[in-house]
Amino acid sequence: MSRIHAGAVVTGAGRGLGKKIAALLVECGYQVLVTDVDLATAQDTADELGGGTTALAVDVRDHTQVETARDAIVERARRLDVWVNNAGVLLTGPAWEQDEAARRLIIEVNALGAINGTVAAIEAMRGNGGGHVVNVVSLAGLTAVPGEAVYAASKHAALGFSLSTVADLRLAGITDIDISCICPDGIWTPMLHDKLDDPASALSFSGKLLAPDEVVDAVRTVLDSPRLVTTIPRWRGLLVRLGDTFPRFGLKTVPLMVAQGRRAQRKLRSTGGPRNL
Numbered sequence: 010m011s012r013i014h015a016g017a018v019v020t021g022a023g024r025g026l027g028k029k030i031a032a033l034l035v036e037c038g039y040q041v042l043v044t045d046v047d048l049a050t051a052q053d054t055a056d057e058l059g060g061g062t063t064a065l066a067v068d069v070r071d072h073t074q075v076e077t078a079r080d081a082i083v084e085r086a087r088r089l090d091v092w093v094n095n096a097g098v099l100l101t102g103p104a105w106e107q108d109e110a111a112r113r114l115i116i117e118v119n120a121l122g123a124i125n126g127t128v129a130a131i132e133a134m135r136g137n138g139g140g141h142v143v144n145v146v147s148l149a150g151l152t153a154v155p156g157e158a159v160y161a162a163s164k165h166a167a168l169g170f171s172l173s174t175v176a177d178l179r180l181a182g183i184t185d186i187d188i189s190c191i192c193p194d195g196i197w198t199p200m201l202h203d204k205l206d207d208p209a210s211a212l213s214f215s216g217k218l219l220a221p222d223e224v225v226d227a228v229r230t231v232l233d234s235p236r237l238v239t240t241i242p243r244w245r246g247l248l249v250r251l252g253d254t255f256p257r258f259g260l261k262t263v264p265l266m267v268a269q270g271r272r273a274q275r276k277l278r279s280t281g282g283p284r285n286l
């Protein structure tokens with residue numbers, strides 16, 4: 010889909026998945042505003058992508074910074090068509106071993122950040138041709154994730170907020186704004202690069218470690234045809250939902266999943282990381 014002159018914003022796009030999503034949007038013909046809490050990486054991404062891509066420092070926890078980004082793209086492109094809430098942080102370990110600052114950071118970036126971005130985007134899209142909010146969630150938004158409990162809480166919040174907001178939009182008679190949630194398994198991005206020695210993040214390695222491009226393909230698909238929830242890979246989505254439907258059964262499988270994740274981490278460590286991603 011090519012929508013020349015339409016504006017798009019990606020948060021947390023200085024590196025990792027966000028950078029690749031920004032590249033996809035440039036390829037699709039959007040005028041892209043690359044944002045990140047780290048301005049230097051956002052600027053590098055924008056310079057690399059070219060095509061009139063611009064950069065702005067935005068900490069998604071701060072709604073005024075988020076609104077400034079929204080206003081900047083509207084001024085430049087006239088319309089905001091796509092807003093991707095991608096910024097995220099992962100700090101692992103049982104909740105009781107994390108200090109308050111760590112717990113707050115995870116919830117504020119992953120949950121409040123997605124809320125700030127979605128609300129800012131809706132304000133610009135409403136009555137102005139509509140648009141599409143893409144929220145990068147996680148399979149951790151659908152199930153229990155030992156070692157990543159606060160992260161899972163933040164992603165459950167992001168998913169619950171997104172689906173509830175779609176319901177609110179429809180109840181308000183607003184049908185030209187969509188929200189699509191992308192729920193991937195572990196992705197080989199900088200978020201996981203330093204986690205091969207971390208037993209608490211075993212679950213992130215227990216399924217199919219995804220290449221960022223596999224997730225970008227899913228974003229490409231929802232840009233063409235919005236979809237409330239996309240799990241990647243689909244079979245893991247079905248598995249985690251089964252575990253969630255029967256939580257006692259789900260929790261019984263946890264030790265097996267942790268062991269599988271630890272094996273995968275050890276293997277990746279011995280080979281210096283995945284060769285094919």
Ligand SMILES: NC(=O)c1ccc[n+]([C@@H]2O[C@H](COP(=O)([O-])OP(=O)(O)OC[C@H]3O[C@@H](n4cnc5c(N)ncnc54)[C@H](O)[C@@H]3O)[C@@H](O)[C@H]2O)c1
Binds near residue numbers: 098
């Ligand atoms: N990597 C995975 O295994 C995985 C799996 C499922 C979902 N996700 C989600 O995918 C998204 C992208 O993560 P990634 O894997 O590319 O990680 P990453 O760590 O490589 O990139 C995250 C980006 O977010 C930015 N960021 C952090 N705090 C911010 C803040 N307060 N405001 C704005 N930007 C901020 C970082 O600077 C960084 O550029 C996240 O929402 C993450 O939770 C990742």
